[in-house]
Amino acid sequence: MHKSKIKNYLIDFGTPVAFFIGACGLWEAVVRLFHIRPYMLPAPTAVFKEIINQNFTLLEHTRVTMTEAVLGFLIANTLAFAVATLFAHSSFLEKGLYPYAIALKTTPIVALAPLLVLWFGTDIRSKVVAAGLISFFPVLVNATRGLRTVDEEALDLFESLNASKWQVFRFLRFPNSLPYIFSALKVSSSLSIVGAIVGEFVGANQGLGYLILISSYHLETASMFAAIVAAAIGGVAFFALVSLIERRVLVWQEPSEE
Amino acid sequence: MSLTLEANEVTKSFGSLQVLNRISLSIAKTEFISIVGPSGCGKSTLLKIIGGLIKPTSGTILLDGVSPVRRRREGYLGFVFQKPVLLPWRKLEQNVRLPLEILHNHSSSHVRIRKVLELLGLSGFEDAYPRQLSGGMQQRAALARVFLYEPSLLLMDEPFGAVDEITRTRLNFKLLNVWEEYQSTILFVTHSVEEAVLLADRVVVLSPRPAKVEAMINITLPRPRSMETLNRNDFHELVQCTRAKLKTT
Numbered sequence: 001m002h003k004s005k006i007k008n009y010l011i012d013f014g015t016p017v018a019f020f021i022g023a024c025g026l027w028e029a030v031v032r033l034f035h036i037r038p039y040m041l042p043a044p045t046a047v048f049k050e051i052i053n054q055n056f057t058l059l060e061h062t063r064v065t066m067t068e069a070v071l072g073f074l075i076a077n078t079l080a081f082a083v084a085t086l087f088a089h090s091s092f093l094e095k096g097l098y099p100y101a102i103a104l105k106t107t108p109i110v111a112l113a114p115l116l117v118l119w120f121g122t123d124i125r126s127k128v129v130a131a132g133l134i135s136f137f138p139v140l141v142n143a144t145r146g147l148r149t150v151d152e153e154a155l156d157l158f159e160s161l162n163a164s165k166w167q168v169f170r171f172l173r174f175p176n177s178l179p180y181i182f183s184a185l186k187v188s189s190s191l192s193i194v195g196a197i198v199g200e201f202v203g204a205n206q207g208l209g210y211l212i213l214i215s216s217y218h219l220e221t222a223s224m225f226a227a228i229v230a231a232a233i234g235g236v237a238f239f240a241l242v243s244l245i246e247r248r249v250l251v252w253q254e255p256s257e258e
Numbered sequence: 259m260s261l262t263l264e265a266n267e268v269t270k271s272f273g274s275l276q277v278l279n280r281i282s283l284s285i286a287k288t289e290f291i292s293i294v295g296p297s298g299c300g301k302s303t304l305l306k307i308i309g310g311l312i313k314p315t316s317g318t319i320l321l322d323g324v325s326p327v328r329r330r331r332e333g334y335l336g337f338v339f340q341k342p343v344l345l346p347w348r349k350l351e352q353n354v355r356l357p358l359e360i361l362h363n364h365s366s367s368h369v370r371i372r373k374v375l376e377l378l379g380l381s382g383f384e385d386a387y388p389r390q391l392s393g394g395m396q397q398r399a400a401l402a403r404v405f406l407y408e409p410s411l412l413l414m415d416e417p418f419g420a421v422d423e424i425t426r427t428r429l430n431f432k433l434l435n436v437w438e439e440y441q442s443t444i445l446f447v448t449h450s451v452e453e454a455v456l457l458a459d460r461v462v463v464l465s466p467r468p469a470k471v472e473a474m475i476n477i478t479l480p481r482p483r484s485m486e487t488l489n490r491n492d493f494h495e496l497v498q499c500t501r502a503k504l505k506t507t
Binding site: 151153154156157158159160161162163167171172175178250252253254 | 335341347349
């Protein structure tokens with residue numbers, strides 16, 4: 001029993017790792033065999049060397065980008081939840097504002113980024129706003145739905161006990177919306193990093209977006225890859241953190257396959 | 259605790275659709291009344307009017323001399339629905355405790371919760387989430403939740419309509435046990451004539467829509483009722499008599 005469990009773990013984690021090593025090997029072989037120039041495609045060993053060499057600079061750029069992303073994420077989702085609460089209690093507000101929310105959502109963040117830099121400057125604020133704008137809508141939409149779609153009979157139950165609006169919110173609507181909110185948070189955790197990097201592309205002097213842009217000017221492709229890897233790891237880590245909190249909060253749910 | 263119910267010529271229309279037609283009922287303290295009628299005849303509407311959730315078009319209802327809306331606000335009324343309506347994020351004990359939290363009534367709640375869980379055979383499952391419970395247990399938890407705050411009038415809308423026959427019979431006897439313990443007045447809407455007769459002191463038979471009181475049948479079976487009751491001849495006679503009054507169209 002115990003042995004087969006360990007075996008399962010090995011298969012679950014070992015398989016993707018094996019594929020990763022295989023892909024890197026193939027990549028390395030292709031670069032060497034065909035003498036691909038390093039500014040077009042650096043070998044994985046070169047990227048790895050670059051990551052080691054950059055060490056603290058890469059970490060510092062990652063820290064900057066993640067700070068912007070997480071700040072934007074936190075501020076935007078708090079606001080999104082507040083607006084969703086208003087929407088859920090007033091169809092008047094929802095009817096009036098929802099179309100504009102959708103319009104803003106469908107406007108690409110890339111199109112807005114220069115404006116944000118113009119308004120908020122090249123420091124952290126424009127990136128926080130960019131990260132916030134992009135991670136605002138998933139929670140707005142899902143939280144509104146989660147607060148709304150409560151069981152009719154549960155509402156009857158609360159009414160029969162003469163519950164106040166606040167009690168209906170606290171005991172019924174809010175817990176009901178949590179699964180919806182968490183699935184949106186997982187989406188916006190990744191999006192917030194996109195927002196931060198796009199903001200850095202337009203005007204910044206630090207961060208992974210800045211590092212990618214500068215590396216491309218100097219054709220330091222290995223450094224660019226190092227930044228991309230850092231952004232990917234940051235994104236996965238943020239997503240994993242949100243998923244972990246979700247599992248802690250939604251203990252009452254059926255354990256689901258990820 | 260229990261209360262009396264006086265319904266006088268209660269009529270309800272939704273637009274041009276008349277649902278209830280001059281329904282008058284007089285129910286004494288601690289009576290158990292079953293209501294049967296063809297489906298769609300307005301049984302649920304009648305229950306909601308008595309519970310003060312919707313207003314009648316005309317006619318009056320008094321619960322111990324006071325309007326249903328006020329009785330509901332004072333926490334005298336309890337509803338049980340066809341679905342158990344447990345909140346999936348609350349453990350069983352937290353679900354049962356919900357009415358006390360809403361009514362801000364925390365007096366000796368631990369003792370009361372333990373007692374009601376014991377009565378309904380739910381001891382030991384306090385920490386289970388609803389999804390971990392069977393349908394019968396979920397419905398027992400819904401009963402525990404409503405009896406916990408000791409409402410004087412219980413309005414039950416086909417509470418056991420969604421469970422299988424065997425579970426339903428068990429739940430029927432459980433309900434009778436708890437009712438004898440808490441002594442409330444009960445209005446019990448059901449599709450099943452057998453269930454209506456088995457439980458009640460009197461069975462109200464409603465006509466097809468617009469519903470009026472077609473017949474009122476005294477159930478003279480002795481209490482406490484048990485599995486033996488189901489084998490009695492007078493039980494079968496009462497079931498047949500009720501069924502004869504029940505027009506299906």
